[in-house]
Amino acid sequence: MKRRVGAVIVLLSLGLAGCGPAVPVSTEVTQEIKESAIMNITINGQVASVQLEDNATTKAILAEMPFTIQMDDLHQNEKYYYFDKSFPANPQPIQTIEAGDVLLYQNNCLVIFYQAAEPVVPYTRIGKIHHFQDVRASFGNDSVSVQWYEGEGGQL
Numbered sequence: 230m231k232r233r234v235g236a237v238i239v240l241l242s243l244g245l246a247g248c249g250p251a252v253p254v255s256t257e258v259t260q261e262i263k264e265s266a267i268m269n270i271t272i273n274g275q276v277a278s279v280q281l282e283d284n285a286t287t288k289a290i291l292a293e294m295p296f297t298i299q300m301d302d303l304h305q306n307e308k309y310y311y312f313d314k315s316f317p318a319n320p321q322p323i324q325t326i327e328a329g330d331v332l333l334y335q336n337n338c339l340v341i342f343y344q345a346a347e348p349v350v351p352y353t354r355i356g357k358i359h360h361f362q363d364v365r366a367s368f369g370n371d372s373v374s375v376q377w378y379e380g381e382g383g384q385l
Contacts, residue, residue, distance in 0.1 A: 268294070270358070271376040272367040279331055281356040285317040286333050290355065295378035298339070302370050306344035310375075312337045320351035329361030330354075341375070343368040 266281045268291065281287050300308035318336040326332075330342045332352035340352070343365060358364065367373065 267359075268356075268377065268379055270378075272364055273373050275364045275367040277361070277364045278359040279356040280359060282354045284319065284353070286319065286353045287355050289316045290333075290339070290377075291379075295376070297374060297376045299372050300339075300341065300375050301372045304346070305370055306346050307340050307342045308368060308373055308375070309334070309338055309340045312339065318353045320353050322351050323348040323354075326352075327357075328365065329358035331356045331358065341368075 266283065268279050268281060270277050270279055281291075298310045300310045303309050315336040316333060318333055320333075320335070323332075326342050326346040326348050328342055328344050331354075332340045332342070333355055334340050334350065334352055339355070341358070343361075
């Protein structure tokens, strides 16, 4: 008898778990999140969009915008800038670094890779530049001025 009661309870709970109307997921909310996860940068006059990661580091950097920084070259494959302040960071080992990756080294060094690289240290992902090939020539081997902002046209 206990077995039958137990079986009935299990069957009823399984049956009830699937009850209820299906609730469609709003594509507007998904689209809004995707749209808000993009910011713009201007590298020596060339405008590019950055698809942002959803993490505390990215949010903290966004709170500092708009800003313009002079990014120096390192290893002829990346540009970097050390902020005077620390950001929340969650550095993780990265399998591959591609051209256009925007990362945070330690907790205060913003890095843009303009060529693929073999990672040797952990980074916190910030985002990735869209259509990087369109702005690659803006990087060169010298320092570059990079303007970070929301919106269009590089207006601070």
